[in-house]
Amino acid sequence: MCLPAVGSIATVALFPLLWAGWESLHVHDLRMPWLGRPFVGLANYAEAIGDARFRAALAHTAAFAAVSVTLELVLGTLLAVALDGARRGVARTAALLPWAIPTVVAALVWRFLFDGPASAANEVARLLGLSDAPIVWLAEPWLAWVPIVVADVWKTTPFVALLLLAALQNVPAELVEAARSDGAGAWQRFWHVSFPTLRPALLVALLFRALDAFRIFDLVFVLTAGGPGTATEPVALYTFQVLLRDLRFGYGSALSMTIFLATFALAWLYVRLAGSELLERER
Amino acid sequence: MSRSRLALPLVAALACTPASDSVVAVTFPASAVGSEAELLEAQLDRFTSQHPGVRVVRQRTPDAADQRRQLYVQWLNAGAADPDVLQLDVVWTAEFAAAGWILPLEGLAPDVADFLPETLRANRWRGVLHALPWFVDVGMLFWRTDLVGAAPRSFEALSHEAARAVDDGLVPFGMVWQGARYEGLVTVFLEHLTAFGGAILDERGAVVVDGPPAVRALEAMRAGLDAGAVPRETLSWHEEEVRFAFQNGRAVFMRNWPYAIPLLQDADRSRVAGRFGVAAFPAAGGGRPAAALGGAQLAINARCDQPEAAWRLIEFLTQPEQMAERARVAGQLPARRSLYQGDLLQDALGISGEQLREVIEGAVARPVTPVYTELSERLQVWLHRALSGQAEPAAALASAAQEMRALLERARLAPDGAGDRAGGAS
Numbered sequence: 001m002c003l004p005a006v007g008s009i010a011t012v013a014l015f016p017l018l019w020a021g022w023e024s025l026h027v028h029d030l031r032m033p034w035l036g037r038p039f040v041g042l043a044n045y046a047e048a049i050g051d052a053r054f055r056a057a058l059a060h061t062a063a064f065a066a067v068s069v070t071l072e073l074v075l076g077t078l079l080a081v082a083l084d085g086a087r088r089g090v091a092r093t094a095a096l097l098p099w100a101i102p103t104v105v106a107a108l109v110w111r112f113l114f115d116g117p118a119s120a121a122n123e124v125a126r127l128l129g130l131s132d133a134p135i136v137w138l139a140e141p142w143l144a145w146v147p148i149v150v151a152d153v154w155k156t157t158p159f160v161a162l163l164l165l166a167a168l169q170n171v172p173a174e175l176v177e178a179a180r181s182d183g184a185g186a187w188q189r190f191w192h193v194s195f196p197t198l199r200p201a202l203l204v205a206l207l208f209r210a211l212d213a214f215r216i217f218d219l220v221f222v223l224t225a226g227g228p229g230t231a232t233e234p235v236a237l238y239t240f241q242v243l244l245r246d247l248r249f250g251y252g253s254a255l256s257m258t259i260f261l262a263t264f265a266l267a268w269l270y271v272r273l274a275g276s277e278l279l280e281r282e283r
Numbered sequence: 284m285s286r287s288r289l290a291l292p293l294v295a296a297l298a299c300t301p302a303s304d305s306v307v308a309v310t311f312p313a314s315a316v317g318s319e320a321e322l323l324e325a326q327l328d329r330f331t332s333q334h335p336g337v338r339v340v341r342q343r344t345p346d347a348a349d350q351r352r353q354l355y356v357q358w359l360n361a362g363a364a365d366p367d368v369l370q371l372d373v374v375w376t377a378e379f380a381a382a383g384w385i386l387p388l389e390g391l392a393p394d395v396a397d398f399l400p401e402t403l404r405a406n407r408w409r410g411v412l413h414a415l416p417w418f419v420d421v422g423m424l425f426w427r428t429d430l431v432g433a434a435p436r437s438f439e440a441l442s443h444e445a446a447r448a449v450d451d452g453l454v455p456f457g458m459v460w461q462g463a464r465y466e467g468l469v470t471v472f473l474e475h476l477t478a479f480g481g482a483i484l485d486e487r488g489a490v491v492v493d494g495p496p497a498v499r500a501l502e503a504m505r506a507g508l509d510a511g512a513v514p515r516e517t518l519s520w521h522e523e524e525v526r527f528a529f530q531n532g533r534a535v536f537m538r539n540w541p542y543a544i545p546l547l548q549d550a551d552r553s554r555v556a557g558r559f560g561v562a563a564f565p566a567a568g569g570g571r572p573a574a575a576l577g578g579a580q581l582a583i584n585a586r587c588d589q590p591e592a593a594w595r596l597i598e599f600l601t602q603p604e605q606m607a608e609r610a611r612v613a614g615q616l617p618a619r620r621s622l623y624q625g626d627l628l629q630d631a632l633g634i635s636g637e638q639l640r641e642v643i644e645g646a647v648a649r650p651v652t653p654v655y656t657e658l659s660e661r662l663q664v665w666l667h668r669a670l671s672g673q674a675e676p677a678a679a680l681a682s683a684a685q686e687m688r689a690l691l692e693r694a695r696l697a698p699d700g701a702g703d704r705a706g707g708a709s
Contacts, residue, residue, distance in 0.1 A: 029694075030356050030357070030360050031356060031378055031382065031653065031654070031656075032382070032653070032654070032694055033360065033382050033383070034381075034382070034695070035694070035695070053664075115516070115519070116516065117455075117516070136514075136515040136516055136518070136519075138518070138519040139515045139516070139518040139519060139671055140671070141671065141673055224519070225463065225464060225465070226464070227463065227464045227518070227519065227667060227671075228464070228518055228519075228667055228668070228670075228671035228673065229464065229664055229665075229667045229668035229671055229673050229674075230664055230668075231671075231673065241660070244353060245349065245353075245656070245660070246656070246657050246660065247353070247356055
C-alpha cells in the first residue's frame with residue numbers, strides 16, 4: 001500500500017544517491033577518454049581526504065554555518081517577539097521581503113554595497129571609526145566573509161522569524177497575563193513563559209538553517225566566486241567546480257557522497273539528541 | 284540533434300532532380316549575438332547560394348564559453364554525429380584533438396600560409412592541425428594619450444609612469460587589469476610572464492612556471508598592487524569592471540581585449556574617446572612584447588556524416604573576404620596576416636594599422652595541452668593567493684607547479700616516460 005510513496009522516494013532520492021555512490025568508485029574524466037572508466041574502489045575518497053582544498057572548504061562551510069545560524073536564530077527570535085506584539089499585516093509583509101527576493105539578485109545588491117572605495121560598507125566603517133582608508137572587502141581573505149554572512153543573515157532571518165512567530169502564537173495569553181500581574185519583567189516573561197513553547201520551533205529552525213547553510217552556493221558564487229584565492233570557498237562551490245568545470249565525474253561524486261554522509265550523520269545525531277523534544281505533541 | 288537526420292532523407296526525397304550530390308545539412312552551433320549574429324546569417328546565406336548542395340542548420344548554444352564547452356564535451360563524449368562544425372575557443376583544440384573528437388585537417392590540404400603563425404601553433408596537437416582560426420582576440424595595453432607622451436617601451440617605464448600618475452594625483456588608478464580568480468587572470472599573467480622571458484609549459488610540455496622569470500613576473504604584479512599603482516579592487520574585477528575604470532577616465536593604463544575599442548570611442552558614453560591608443564604589452568629585461576591570444580576556431584566533428592560539406596563551410600568562413608567583413612561589421616580581428624596590411628582595420632576599428640600590427644606580432648598562445656582548463660584553474664588559485672597576499676610569489680608558483688605536474692602525471696601527459704597517452708583521432 002505504501003508502494004507508490006516508497007517507489008517515488010526510491011526513484012527521486014535513492015536511485016541518484018546509489019548512482020553517485022557507484023560513480024564515486026570509478027575514475028570517470030569526461031575530458032580524458034583515454035583513461036577509460038576503471039573501477040578504483042575508495043581511491044577517490046582517499047584523494048578527497050588528502051585534498052587540502054576540500055578540507056579547507058569543509059572548514060569554511062562549518063564555520064560559516066555556525067556563525068550565520070547563530071546570528072539568524074538570535075535575530076530571528078528578536079524579530080519574532082517584535083512582530084508578535086506589533087500590528088499585523090504590514091509589518092509582517094515588510095519583514096518577509098528579504099526572503100522573497102531571489103538570492104542572486106540579493107547577492108548582487110550586497111556586492112554593490114561592499115564593492116569599491118566609496119561603497120556603503122566603507123561609509124559605515126568610516127562612521128564607526130573602524131578604518132580611515134577604504135577597505136577592499138572582497139580582496140581580503142577574512143573580510144570577504146563579512147558580506148557573505150551579512151547577506152545570508154539578512155536574507156534568512158525573516159524565515160526563522162516567521163517559524164518562531166507561529167510558535168509564539170501558541171503561547172497561552174493567560175500565562176503571560178498571570179506572569180505580568182505577578183510582577184515579572186519582559187525578559188523574565190520571555191524566558192520562563194514564551195521560551196519553553198518556542199524551543200521545539202527553535203530546534204526545527206536550527207535543523208533547517210544548519211542544513212541550508214551547509215549547502216550555501218549562490219551567495220558565494222555571486223559575491224566572491226570563492227575568492228580571494230579560495231579563502232571563501234564552500235564545499236558546494238568546490239564540488240560544482242570539480243563536477244561541472246573539470247568534468248571529473250568520479251572524483252566529484254566522491255566529494256558529493258562525502259558531503260551527503262556528513263550532513264546525514266549530523267541530521268541523524270541531531271534527531272537522536274533532540275528528537276523527543278521535536279516530536280513532542282502539543283498538550 | 285535528430286533534425287538533420289530527418290532533414291537529409293526528406294530533402295533528398297523532395298529534390299527530385301537527379302543532382303550529382305543531394306542536399307546535405309551541416310549543423311553549426313555558432314554562438315553569436317547582436318551584430319555578430321546578423322553578420323553570420325548573411326555569410327551563411329551567401330554560402331548556401333554559392334553551394335546549392337549544402338544547407339546549414341544553426342543550433343542554439345549558450346554564448347558563455349564555459350557552458351558551450353560543457354555542452355560540447357557531453358555531446359562528443361556520447362559520440363554524437365551532430366554538430367558537424369564546432370566553434371572552439373583557442374584553448375580547447377588540444378583537448379578535443381587528444382580525445383579524438385575532431386578530425387585532423389591535413390588530409391583536406393588546407394592552405395595555411397596566410398594565417399598568423401601563433402594561431403596555427405595553438406591549433407596543432409602533436410604537430411597535426413586540427414582546427415582553422417576564425418577570428419582572433421589579443422590582449423592589448425590601452426594608454427591615455429593625454430597623460431602619457433608615448434606608449435611605454437619597457438615594463439619598467441610602464442610601472443614608473445603608472446606610479447607617477449597616481450602620486451601626482453592625476454588619476455586614482457595607475458594601471459588596471461583583470462585580477463579576479465578566473466581565466467582572464469591567467470592571460471594577464473601570461474603577458475607579464477612573456478615580457479620577462481618566461482613560460483608556463485616549455486616545448487616538451489614540462490611545467491616551468493616556477494622558474495626565475497615567472498617569479499620575477501609575479502613579483503612585479505604584486506609590487507604594483509602593494510605600491511598602489513594597481514588598485515586592490517582589480518582582484519575582483521573582470522573585463523567589464525576594468526573597462527569602466529578606464530572608460531571613466533580613472534586609469535592611465537588598462538590591459539583589455541579589442542572589444543573595448545569601439546566602446547571607448549563612443550563619445551556619448553566614454554570620457555576618453557579620442558584620447559587613448561593601444562600598444563603591445565612591453566617587454567621587461569629578457570623578454571619580448573606580449574599579447575595573449577584568444578579567439579575562435581572552427582573544427583570538424585570526428586563522427587560527422589558529411590566531412591566534405593563541413594570542410595567547405597569552414598573554408599568559406601575563413602576566406603579573406605569573410606574575415607574582412609567580420610572586422611568591418613563586428614570589429615573582430617582577422618586571423619590572416621595579409622589583412623593587417625593596408626587600411627582595412629584602420630577604417631574598421633579607428634586604430635592605426637601600425638599599432639595593431641605591433642600588437643599582433645606579440646601574440647602568444649596559452650599552453651597547448653589537453654588538460655589546459657584544469658591546469659589553468661590550479662594556476663589561477665595560486666596566482667590569486669599570491670596577489671592577495673595569502674602567499675609569497677615564489678612559494679605560490681612552486682605549489683602551483685607541483686599541482687600542475689601531478690595533474691599531468693594523472694592524465695598520463697607528463698613529458699618523460701609517457702607510456703599509454705592520447706593519440707590522434709581514434
